[in-house]
Amino acid sequence: MPRIRLPFTAPAVAPGATALPLAGGLGRLFRSGAAAPGQVYGAPGQGRSTAISVVTTVVLVAIWFLITDMGWIKPLFLPTPQAVWGKFVLAMTDGVANSTLLVHTEWSMIRVFGAFALSCVTAIPIGILMGTNRIMRGIFDPPIEFYRPLPPLAYLPLMIIWFGIGETSKILLIFLAIFAPMAISARAGVRSVGIEQIHAAYAMGASRMQIIWHVVLPAATPEILTGMRIGIGFGWTTLVAAEMVAADKGLGFMVLNAAQYLQSDTVIMGIIVIGLFAFAFDLLMRYIERALVPWKGKV
Numbered sequence: 001m002p003r004i005r006l007p008f009t010a011p012a013v014a015p016g017a018t019a020l021p022l023a024g025g026l027g028r029l030f031r032s033g034a035a036a037p038g039q040v041y042g043a044p045g046q047g048r049s050t051a052i053s054v055v056t057t058v059v060l061v062a063i064w065f066l067i068t069d070m071g072w073i074k075p076l077f078l079p080t081p082q083a084v085w086g087k088f089v090l091a092m093t094d095g096v097a098n099s100t101l102l103v104h105t106e107w108s109m110i111r112v113f114g115a116f117a118l119s120c121v122t123a124i125p126i127g128i129l130m131g132t133n134r135i136m137r138g139i140f141d142p143p144i145e146f147y148r149p150l151p152p153l154a155y156l157p158l159m160i161i162w163f164g165i166g167e168t169s170k171i172l173l174i175f176l177a178i179f180a181p182m183a184i185s186a187r188a189g190v191r192s193v194g195i196e197q198i199h200a201a202y203a204m205g206a207s208r209m210q211i212i213w214h215v216v217l218p219a220a221t222p223e224i225l226t227g228m229r230i231g232i233g234f235g236w237t238t239l240v241a242a243e244m245v246a247a248d249k250g251l252g253f254m255v256l257n258a259a260q261y262l263q264s265d266t267v268i269m270g271i272i273v274i275g276l277f278a279f280a281f282d283l284l285m286r287y288i289e290r291a292l293v294p295w296k297g298k299v
Contacts, residue, residue, distance in 0.1 A: 079265040108251040115174035127186025148180040165246035177238040178231035185227020189220030
């Protein structure tokens with residue numbers, strides 16, 4: 001009797017999921033999520049990535065332990081995690097660079113978040129005005145676009161000449177680094193509003209201010225929040241440059257002071273602390289974004 005050959009049937013894959021040749025837990029970790037109810041196919045990048053991020057962090061730390069414990073890199077260039085942790089404990093208790101880590105952190109947060117608050121009350125309204133008024137766009141667009149590509153160190157000397165070496169020049173330097181991306185994001189958010197929505201509001205008798213308040217601002221909010229996230233990142237980046245100016249406290253000052261004495265464990269500890277604070281604030285902004293604009297990416 002001749003054999004009957006059945007057609008090959010591939011294993012079933014949920015709609016929106018990607019079949020990867022990975023077995024066990026690793027395959028489940030990197031497999032994309034199934035499509036949401038009511039959808040046939042999942043959107044690109046859909047699904048949570050928290051577990052992958054945790055595994056990546058653990059792997060990077062493990063590589064750090066391996067490289068330093070095996071002595072492949074000298075401690076001067078890359079200290080061990082134990083040395084960095086010991087420096088962190090020392091900074092919390094006895095202090096480094098004439099102050100404890102809490103004092104350095106407090107001064108840096110005052111400078112960064114002070115500049116961030118000042119940017120929020122100036123850059124966002126100006127960005128909205130640039131998007132809704134051609135006169136305001138003509139006034140503010142040239143100076144913003146001119147100084148935006150400049151590195152903060154380029155106009156740091158002018159800050160010192162104009163405002164001295166006190167806190168004003170430090171906060172203004174960080175403020176200028178945050179201002180441009182926030183204003184541009186607010187303007188882009190306003191310009192992204194669908195003209196159909198505006199025409200519909202006018203057809204229902206809305207005034208210009210009602211359209212700006214009830215149509216333009218809600219539609220521009222996702223871009224504004226994204227600009228805030230980008231801006232605070234620029235603020236932390238500029239912190240080290242700002243604290244080069246006659247500072248005696250601050251995380252940036254602590255890192256620069258340690259670099260002068262080749263204390264790489266203190267440098268890496270300071271970098272980690274700055275990164276953790278910046279990442280924590282970014283997570284907070286993501287939560288606020290999900291709460292304020294739950295429709296983002298769904299329409």
